[in-house]
Amino acid sequence: MSSVQHSSTAAINGIEEPIEKNGSAGNGSSQQDVQTRCRDRPIHANRHMRVVCIGAGASGIYLAYKLKHYFTDFTLDVYEKNLGVGGTWFENRYPGCACDVPAHTYTYSFEPKWDWSANYASSSEICEYFSNFVDKYGLRQYISCGHEVVGSHWEEEASEWVVQVEPPGGAVFEKRCDFLINAAGILNAWKWPAMPGLHSFQGNLVHSANWDSSLDLTGKRVGLIGNGSSGVQILPRVQRVAKHVTAFIRSPTWVNPSRNMEYHEYTDEEKLQFREGPGVHLQLRKQIEHVMASYFPLFIQGSLAQETALQAVKGLMKQKINNDILAEQLIPKFAVGCRRFTPGPNYLESLTLPNVAPIYGEISHITPCGCVTEGGQEHALDVLICATGFDTTFKPRFPLIGRHGVNLTEYWKTEPRSYLGLAVHGFPNYFIFLGPNCPIGNGPIIISIEAQGCYMAEFMNRWQKEDIRTFDPKLAAVDDFQEQKDLLMQKTVWSSNCQSWYKDRVSGKITALWPGSTLHYLEALAKPRYDDFDVTYACRNRFAYLGDGLSQAELKPKGDLTYYIREKDQGELLCRTLMSTYNAKDSGSRLRVPLGSILH
Template sequence: MSENSIDTLEIAVDDLFWQECYEPITENDEQLAQLVDQADLPALLAALAAATGNTKILAEELRPPLTPVDTKNHPHGGMSAEAVEKAKAVALSGLIALRDQQITATPRLDAEAAEDILGFLSNGHSEWNNMLKHELGLTPENSGAPTWCYEDVVPAGRTFKALIVGSGVAGIAAAHRFAQAGVPFEIIEASDRLGGTWQKNKYPGVRLDTPTFGYSYSFAQKADWPHQFAQGEEVRSYLQTVAEKAGLSQKIEYGAKLISATWDEAAGVWETAISKQGQETEVRHFNAVISASGQLDIPNVPEFPGQGKFTGIQMHSQEWDVNVDWRGKKVAVIGTGASAYQIVPAIYEEVAELVVFQRNAPWMLPAPTYHAEVSDTFAWLVRKVPCYAQWFRLWTTVLGIQGRFHTVRAEENWSQAPLSVSHKNHQVREELIGMLSKQFAGHPELLKHAIPSYPPGAKRMLRDNGVWAKALTAEHATLEVSPISEFTENGIVTADGTNHEVDIVIYATGFKPSDYLDGIEIVGREGTRIHDYWQGDARAHNGVTVPGFPNFFMVYGPNVGGVVAGSLHFMLERASEYALKAVHEVLKRDAKALDVTQAALDRFTAWVDAENRQMAWGQPYVRTWYQNRKGRVSQVWPFTNIEYWEATENVLADEYEFLN
């Protein structure tokens, strides 16, 4: 690609937040040098190469080595100090070129340039390229947008309509892809607004525990996020804006809950029962049903003796009552997982007393910027360097592909150190304990209880910027590790006889994630109910299709959740795209439906289970919400996003039966 080959895009970019022009650079050389000093160099170099049309600046010696992350991120992907200094000089020259050549428009990125830049960011992992092009969205190929149109493939005289259940992150992804293909659909939402878990969870401190730019759609690459880890309301606003830009807002039917779906073999349709705002149930028929009801949706509220006696306020974190004034009150928080980790630091300074009931301590990864806004430098780059946000998002994706898998993979017959699964896992454990020791200095009893009794990575790891320890070491805070014995009218009594008088009890006790489709009756072929088929062990091919349930697709189904690597949005988009590909196959063949074979599901499950058994969370002595009631890990995807890309690239004919 020549240094000056800058053309406008000749194709529509698959990005609802697409920006044609950027602010001109007016800063002098010294000011630009200061900005470069604060920039993330791999993302900036990629953006500059694309904007100037000069990929030669991406010299081999500047490639980020993608040094694996144990606990702390490596600046610039692990570039050496020498490479960093050279990269700064190259980046400064690139910014000067943008300024002097007055480049403010988005250039066309041809295939050759894309390969050059992706090879630079991925350190030569060409096998990642197709997936990365999907996430980048700036190339003509491999975008997630469908390449076919319903009107062009639907047989004459035939109609086909899908039902999408849910308007959270998964439902919006599915609806957007189906809308792009022109496939008729209805989308229903049981709540009164869209957003799924993000419209339900309104507790103090709610925010992402993954970096913001890793938590967005490839087709909706918002650039001006205010925080490095977005607050809950920011995510809700993003989803609302995505729905509006995609033309979905007016299509969502609120207050409509799916009660049941029954497969009509003769007609080849799903007969659904939908309850509308508590009124009489309506019967509707659809050719396909896409379940996008999510995993973390059913609150888990433990049962304790005497709960009904308590005269104070009780609420689960997902059912937070914004009208409750907790300030100046005695508050109990039950649980020390992800929601507790956000709630406790958010409220402890303003409550009269705080008692945190802990069963298991959480492992926490250092994240100094967990509550930080994006830097002024980052905001400047987003405004003035064409497509910098897209390249930064892609860089985040690259760093997340291999993630921290190396820290949680178990070594065979490992027994050299307790509560770890490998030499590397033990090293991580020791490093994290060292961090905790500093945070709880002077509080030896708290430190003892702050160290988890299971290997790092066996359960969800939280983000640590010191606020958890600061809250627990406050004078008016108590960490209670004795099990709860009973509730009284005025508080909670523990097994050791301690009576904690409290005004408010907050259940930060998580969800029932393995109870997929709980509360919905799905009846497939030969009258088989999906819960009877699963018997408490939810399984789906690619996390999407289930044998005996034709044209029934799950988005965010079993075994697609990532925990130490990858992007949830990618998994949800790919599941949606896979479902759409399946519909395409049905229409092309003029079949009524397709039904995945049991053999295909068995192969998929065996493959996933074998890998999960190699991980910290798959060890026989570990108990975690990743496992279902049968003890099988049914939540977690044990591979990278690359394997899911490959698994969902095609709907293979030999894995499905086509019904006519």
């Protein structure tokens, strides 16, 4: 797919000429002329910006929306390795696959959906939501599906990223950009379990994240490895059709929602009320989000919230299992929330059914006919399902080479160290959605994606308007953030004695979670701390963007040049640097849209 250009012109001494990436008029100017002409424009006039985004899941789609609706003078290419949008919700189609977050809050904050079929929506329904969002806002023009990014490196002299892209059945091509955004997500690289003899199995071997839709489990002897989020969703659905299911449980885990968040299918009457009842749907969304946003005290070791939750969930699990021996094996001894908490509708009840055999312990090896457990017993199987998760090291799937030839995979060999979960020292103009130490398990996640997108947009906006060359987080800032993060994590249940993908397997540090609540994260990202970044400029003079002495407000036809005259202080910022051009765009002016407070 070709790039979509969003071009503009700006008045230069009364003559409108295209503005190129380097800030000059598009007339083949010399470098000396470029240095002069970059001053010969109104303050904050745009230069063209090229953006490449990796992935068209919830994060990549949001970035496309943000750029389309708040930016001009940009080119955006979103490369998605799958054949459709939706990210993990396009990929994961195993039986029972659903989000373990209530559906009415698993939407963008400004784009509710009133007709969810149930409070825990299926993967296909969630994928449809994101696909419909893309169509509603005309975002497919930016997205190339079936295109996998296979490499990227930073070119210092040109101050740009060179991205290698492999299209379907074609030769790898290069795409150059000013900003590289990684929106591939955390759970995007599934992996087989490291079990001897796994691929000697002669039955049907399938991973939950690479499900074979043609696989018929009716009347089959099925083995299920794993009791994480995927495993607890698969068992109740597979049990209904399989002759027998052997559930291999390698470690206990907390499985149960609170009493008011059990699985519930919405009736037509409820949906109608969500659609037409004044404020009904908004109130429901706020109530659910409030519960999720209140989680953080539960994650503090020894807190009242932790002790209360532990006793409550333990009691509910015992009640559902209704078997003291099984309960002793399945109910964890570690804190609630130390590992990812999952609702798991009907999982515990399924373990007690006649055609299900829960086997607690490790699998020693796999044979052509089944699984052999530690005691030497072989369990004969026709199908083996591995619900064994993903590579959660945060390392990219492809070589990503930053400054001085540093490969990010090697740089993060001992520990993934980020700046606020979204940037990396030595990798300028590179941002990550849901990077290391983002709030993936702290509370509501979609609003965190929005906050990250707005944060990145601030940098892009400044790059366009102030002739910035590069933004690179300082190593000292990254080190200080990591030190502060590690100090707080010592107080949380995530640091206690349980195995979890939240912990880095090499360093043992908590690398997947933010050191605070989701609301804490929103405040941390409310405004960029530019002093934490090494900032370089495209022009010799950092104040070249001040231009020809005219403000953007003055160029607005019949604009209000006295916007600052008021009868009283209404709490508005006197500085109109950004809002003035936003108003100008609404009036049909050629001036381009900035961001500022309109993003927050």
